[in-house]
Amino acid sequence: MDLQNTLDGMDEESRMVVDLVAKFVDQELMPLEQAVLDREIKGQHLALTKDEEAMLNAKCKELGLWALDAPEEMGGAGLSNVTLMALNEEIGRTVTPFTFPPDSPNLHMLMATVTEEQRKKYLEPYAAGTAKSAIAISEPNAGGDPSGMITRAELDGDEWVINGRKIWVSRMSSADFTVVMARVGGGKGHEGISAFLVDRGTPGFNVLREIPMLAGHRTYEIAFEDCRIPAANLLGKVGEGFAPMQLRLNVRRLQIGAWCLGMCRRALEMMGSHAKQRKTFGMLLSDRQAIQWWIADAAIKMHACRLMVLDAARKQDAGMDIRTEASMIKVYATEMASEIIDHAMQTFGAMGVTKELPLHLMAQRVRVMRVYEGPTEVHRMSLAKKILKGIR
Numbered sequence: 001m002d003l004q005n006t007l008d009g010m011d012e013e014s015r016m017v018v019d020l021v022a023k024f025v026d027q028e029l030m031p032l033e034q035a036v037l038d039r040e041i042k043g044q045h046l047a048l049t050k051d052e053e054a055m056l057n058a059k060c061k062e063l064g065l066w067a068l069d070a071p072e073e074m075g076g077a078g079l080s081n082v083t084l085m086a087l088n089e090e091i092g093r094t095v096t097p098f099t100f101p102p103d104s105p106n107l108h109m110l111m112a113t114v115t116e117e118q119r120k121k122y123l124e125p126y127a128a129g130t131a132k133s134a135i136a137i138s139e140p141n142a143g144g145d146p147s148g149m150i151t152r153a154e155l156d157g158d159e160w161v162i163n164g165r166k167i168w169v170s171r172m173s174s175a176d177f178t179v180v181m182a183r184v185g186g187g188k189g190h191e192g193i194s195a196f197l198v199d200r201g202t203p204g205f206n207v208l209r210e211i212p213m214l215a216g217h218r219t220y221e222i223a224f225e226d227c228r229i230p231a232a233n234l235l236g237k238v239g240e241g242f243a244p245m246q247l248r249l250n251v252r253r254l255q256i257g258a259w260c261l262g263m264c265r266r267a268l269e270m271m272g273s274h275a276k277q278r279k280t281f282g283m284l285l286s287d288r289q290a291i292q293w294w295i296a297d298a299a300i301k302m303h304a305c306r307l308m309v310l311d312a313a314r315k316q317d318a319g320m321d322i323r324t325e326a327s328m329i330k331v332y333a334t335e336m337a338s339e340i341i342d343h344a345m346q347t348f349g350a351m352g353v354t355k356e357l358p359l360h361l362m363a364q365r366v367r368v369m370r371v372y373e374g375p376t377e378v379h380r381m382s383l384a385k386k387i388l389k390g391i392r
Contacts, residue, residue: 003089003265003306014083020063021090028059029096033358036096041355046216047097056098057129069104070127071111081313085258089306092262095361097216101129103171104255106179109135109248113195113236122177122197134175136166136222137245143168144378146181146242147189151224153182153196158231160196162204162224168372172207172220176200180224181245184238195241197233204228215364246323252373253326254316257309260333260369261302263362267337267344268298270359274348285347294343301336308332324386327379334376337366 007015032052040046048056060066069084070076079087084104091099110123110133125131142148151164162182169178177199183192198205204227211219236244272295275285285291312325341363345352352359370376 003086003261007086010083010086014080014086017065017068017077017079017083018086018090021065021087024059024063024065025090025094028056029091029094029098032096033094037355037358037361040216040361045218046361053098057101060100065100066129067102067127068100070102070107074124074127076127081254081316082310085254085309085313088255088258089262089265092259093266094262095358095365102126103133105248105251106133106135108251109179109195109244110235112247113244115232117232118197118235125176131176132171132174133177133179134169134171135179135181135248136169137181138166138168140165140167140221144375146193146245149181149183149193151180151182153184153194155184155231156228159228160231160234162196162198162227162229165208165221165223167221168211168219169222170217170219172222173210173218178205178222179235181241182224187239190242192239193241193245194238195235195244196229197235198224198227198229202227202229214368215361217368249373250316250322250326253330254309254312254322256369256373257305257312257329257333260337260366261306261309263337263366264298264302264305264340267341267359267362268295268302270357271295271298271344271347291347294340294347298340298343301340305329305333305336324383327374327383330374331376331379331383334366334370338363338370341366 003018007018010018032048035052036046036048064077067074067076068079068087069081070078072078087100107123107127110118110126114123122131122133126133137146138144139149139151142150151162151166153160153162155161162180164182166180172178177197180196180198181193182196184194185192204225206223206225208221208223211221213219235241271291272286275291275295278285308325308329312322312329315322315325341359345359345363348357348359351357354360
């Protein structure tokens with residue numbers, strides 16, 4: 001089953017949106033790839049310029065590709081998760097670093113927890129694209145294990161006082177506010193973990209350093225030193241921040257599955273096109289068993305991955321708990337994409353490992369995905385514990 005089969009099962013409006021996004025990727029994002037690759041070759045930030053981002057955002061507003069999963073009452077499109085996964089697959093085909101505003105995971109976490117006051121101050125501007133957000137979860141000694149979190153928040157009169165340190169925080173350079181996870185009171189594991197909204201420029205909220213990552217990512221280390229925020233900036237309830245955080249992570253993990261499918265589609269197309277033209281020792285690469293098996297295995301695994309992503313998306317649309325499915329997708333999709341992209345690079349030979357093709361950026365992007373939103377090994381450990389618990 002390819003993406004077209006998925007579209008055939010959608011209503012006409014959803015198919016039109018997916019087709020519109022596919023054209024947007026082909027006509028607006030793909031033409032920017034060469035400039036992105038040139039910047040990466042020169043050692044510059046792998047990012048869009050302000051003018052490029054402004055141009056793309058204006059085009060998105062013109063086409064109605066804005067706040068696609070925000071509710072209609074907030075001016076969004078209110079698309080289903082199934083449709084959103086098809087859109088994310090299309091976006092995954094390009095290495096141009098662009099996502100439709102606003103970034104979905106934080107949007108869903110906010111929608112599940114905000115008060116009326118927070119809705120007006122944070123959620124509505126975020127959904128409208130006039131504000132940007134970040135989320136601070138990981139700590140220097142508690143990366144893939146949130147239960148080891150030691151950042152603390154204490155209530156002092158009508159203010160929360162936050163102390164601690166966070167690392168691997170994305171989007172700090174542009175975020176207007178940050179969702180900060182901190183522990184209130186004692187307790188172990190997930191006990192006391194709570195969420196707070198901290199505005200940019202709040203005294204005691206210090207960005208310590210920028211950390212360059214693979215695929216042009218930039219993350220940050222930040223410190224909270226007697227950082228005071230209003231009591232009203234508690235997001236959700238005290239000690240109940242873990243579940244909304246998990247909701248956010250599930251949204252991102254499904255996106256990762258869809259992005260990996262998009263990258264694999266691009267890599268498979270490149271691999272197949274090159275193999276049908278390139279001869280070695282008097283024979284086309286496409287006639288060699290090794291290449292044929294790589295292509296067949298890629299199609300098989302992509303079929304399985306797409307079914308996994310769509311199944312989880314449908315369950316999420318129905319309000320079901322998809323933590324297990326999301327973990328499985330995170331593991332399977334990233335390992336699948338690593339293999340398929342690597343085979344595409346190998347098919348191209350020396351050209352495949354140059355920086356002139358987008359394959360190296362795709363490979364780096366997937367390598368980073370195997371770490372963030374939960375390392376592969378942590379997901380496997382969690383899945384095994386859950387499965388063993390159900391076996392007598």
